[in-house]
Amino acid sequence: MKKTISGIRGIFGEDLNLKDVLEFCGNFSSLVKSKKCVIGKDTRPSGSMIKETASAALMVNGVNVLNLETAPTPVVFREARKYGAGLVISSSHNPIEWNGMKFIINGRGINEQELPQVMEQQEVLKSKIGTENNITSSYIEDAKKIIGNIENNPKIVVDIGGGAAMGYAPELLTMIGCDIKIINEKLLGCSRGPDPTSDELSELITMSNKKEIGFAFDLDGDRLVVVRKGKKQTPDVTLGLGVAKSLELGYKDFVLSIDTSISVEKFIKEKGGTVQRSKVGEANVIDLMLKNNSQAGGEGSSGGFILPEFNYCRDGILTSGLIASILETSEFSEILNYMESYCQIRKKTKVDSNFHDRVIEELIYKISKEYSEVTTLDGIKGIIDEDSWILIRKSNTEDIIRVSAESNNKIKCKTIVKDALELVNQSYDKVR
Numbered sequence: 001m002k003k004t005i006s007g008i009r010g011i012f013g014e015d016l017n018l019k020d021v022l023e024f025c026g027n028f029s030s031l032v033k034s035k036k037c038v039i040g041k042d043t044r045p046s047g048s049m050i051k052e053t054a055s056a057a058l059m060v061n062g063v064n065v066l067n068l069e070t071a072p073t074p075v076v077f078r079e080a081r082k083y084g085a086g087l088v089i090s091s092s093h094n095p096i097e098w099n100g101m102k103f104i105i106n107g108r109g110i111n112e113q114e115l116p117q118v119m120e121q122q123e124v125l126k127s128k129i130g131t132e133n134n135i136t137s138s139y140i141e142d143a144k145k146i147i148g149n150i151e152n153n154p155k156i157v158v159d160i161g162g163g164a165a166m167g168y169a170p171e172l173l174t175m176i177g178c179d180i181k182i183i184n185e186k187l188l189g190c191s192r193g194p195d196p197t198s199d200e201l202s203e204l205i206t207m208s209n210k211k212e213i214g215f216a217f218d219l220d221g222d223r224l225v226v227v228r229k230g231k232k233q234t235p236d237v238t239l240g241l242g243v244a245k246s247l248e249l250g251y252k253d254f255v256l257s258i259d260t261s262i263s264v265e266k267f268i269k270e271k272g273g274t275v276q277r278s279k280v281g282e283a284n285v286i287d288l289m290l291k292n293n294s295q296a297g298g299e300g301s302s303g304g305f306i307l308p309e310f311n312y313c314r315d316g317i318l319t320s321g322l323i324a325s326i327l328e329t330s331e332f333s334e335i336l337n338y339m340e341s342y343c344q345i346r347k348k349t350k351v352d353s354n355f356h357d358r359v360i361e362e363l364i365y366k367i368s369k370e371y372s373e374v375t376t377l378d379g380i381k382g383i384i385d386e387d388s389w390i391l392i393r394k395s396n397t398e399d400i401i402r403v404s405a406e407s408n409n410k411i412k413c414k415t416i417v418k419d420a421l422e423l424v425n426q427s428y429d430k431v432r
Contacts, residue, residue, distance in 0.1 A: 034084025
């Protein structure tokens, strides 16, 4: 079972069972000061069981449950702003046998200070049992107000992946003026897995060749992958396209995770914007946004564009509408050309988590001697030149260390990654 500020996740019936759901949701109820909590689930077979159990745990502690049934993560986050708290039953892009819970307070995911209150036994004062009521969301109408209408009626293929985006993404895109074709509407018989980032998306690639663009969602609808002219785009491109539209809308102050492409930062600054860097992770990006009252940003590694005015989470559905609205414009072509001149590679190598900190300490010493500019905000990042960098980070949930690099020269980027992986393995051998 994985327990982080991003949520609790595990294989249902093995790592995660209904007793865990009762315990964690009971603890979470101590954080729900409004005594109201929105709840929604993705399309996993275990979703209904977990949602009913979670609702019972909240209600027995006096929390009134507002039920969205099957709804994407961004929709639950949006509605949680109105009621004070939210709970998403999902394991995001993990395999179907997995499931989990994401906890929301005041429209944002729980932070590092709140996580222990969910993990550890809390004493909740007994009160009248809460109620449960079904609600509907104004998400589509709210999103349309930000995006506006599209006049050129772009032709788009939408790959639902059998997930919760059905009922929301196609409706939003149609409402703003797109001509859409839906594939993989149902989970049963879906031609791909739940994670569009790692899947080849062969059906979407084929279908979108005759369309202007293709969009693929994960099971809970917060992650978006873009397919353009038969080519699956990198997550950084998804983020970059969202950024391009937000600049057009007048947003200037951005937060980007430390592993986001330098091309996105350069594009923002060229357009008169400002950029601050956060640790990797959606919650870390949002934390810095809240501290500095930033207007937009996101995380390159997940393609997660975030618009705090609308939602304190990465929002694949809103982003699909924002991207659709700039198709065939100069902004769309400009950001794509800008980003295509850069190469980014992400790799990982096995390192026992017991040695993670010592390996990173060893690497800090070695890399500090090699590069003139080094930051230890999250792992260690070495700036090689204005167009090239290397980032080495430990995983919080796996026995691996991640290596990311970028350069405007593909061969150089491959060499940077190869050398960094060798350096990690040498340091691991030394500290063992």
